[in-house]
Amino acid sequence: MAMSPAPSHGGHHLAPTFGGTVISHAASQRTPRRRRTGVVLAVLGAVVICVACIGTQWGANVAYDDARESFRDAVVQTATSQNELEQDMAALMAMTDAASTIAAADTGTLMDPGAKEVLAAALTDAADAEASTSALLDETLPTAEEKPTWAWELFGEAAELNDEREAASGLRSEFESARTVADDAAETVNDAGTSAILSATDAAGAFEAAHIAARNLDILALRNTAAELAGVEKLDSTVSGTYEQLEAAAAAMLSSEQAEIAEKQGALFEARTQIEAFARGLAPGILLDFDWSAYVNGFGDGDSMGGLATWWYGDPGYATIELSDSVAAHWPGARSQALIAHEVGHAISVKCEGMYDDSNPQSIEAWATAWAISQGFTDIANGTSAYGPPPQELVAVAAGCR
Structure with a gap:
């Protein structure tokens, strides 16, 4: 007899069976849930790896x-x-x-x-x-390269x-x-x-x-340069340059001393040498240069003698004494000694500035004569014969110039 279709209501619809196994609808819904768990784990793993990186x-x-x-x-x-x-x-x-x-x-x-x-x-x-x-x-110091x-x-x-x-x-x-x-x-x-x-x-x-016969300016150069270097504590180019000047001054002293010795050579050499030492002994500490000529101030023939002094005030002062050869020829006579004392009286003015009027020739010559007399040189060659006797009070003042 003909079979009618299964009713569509009031019952259960059974899925087809395969090999006796029934595949239910409920069982078919579990697979997607397992897939989501795997994805989550994968994501979590990726996150962990990313965080680690x-x-x-x-x-x-x-x-x-x-x-x-x-x-x-x-x-x-x-x-x-x-x-x-x-x-x-x-x-x-x-x-x-x-x-x-x-x-x-x-x-x-x-x-x-x-x-x-x-x-x-x-x-x-x-x-x-x-x-x-x-x-x-x-050495070249290392440098850091650009940051990688x-x-x-x-x-x-x-x-x-x-x-x-x-x-x-x-x-x-x-x-x-x-x-x-x-x-x-x-x-x-x-x-x-x-x-x-x-x-x-x-x-x-x-x-x-040891070289007192050297010229005054060379001696002064040595003194001044040595004083500049005294107490030096540190070397530099200025100090070394100054030392070169010191050595140059010493060399110049030796050279000028030899020139002075050569100038005095001849028959009157010993007398000239003694006269220079005598003059320096009258005025210790005064720098003296000496020049010798046949005539000084127009004097030098026969018994005549000539002398001339030039001096420079300063610290220290110094002087040059010019003498005629006849002064050495009559050495060590009293006349020679008295004339030399007169010229030294001029030279020692560098030590006694202000003790007399040096504004005119008359007072200047009177001073030199007075100084020679104060030192015991009474021969009229002390300046008396040329300029007359000085005032006694000036002789007393001059005695204090040493």
């Missing part, structure tokens, strides 16, 4: 930045030490230049030989210090920066050690140089006394 990147940046900051600090400190070394080396070279000038200027006239040897040794040691240190000044991007690059660069920081710190230690060497060398050179100079200035007085 971000952390690694952040850590790499921090490590790099710290390394770069430490590197920069080390380089700055090293650069400062290098600049200070450069300054110390410049000071050492300036010191050795001055000391070398001083050593080269020495003629063996004034400087103590032992002090000269110490100076030479100090200069040798300083040259060694300069040679061993100069290469350090050419990726973590592996940052970690690598950080490691290199740390290595270069250590190298810079080591170089700084070398700079500091070199500075100590340079400073010690400069101090040694300075001490040796100043000691050598002071040995020369100390010898200047004895040198002058």
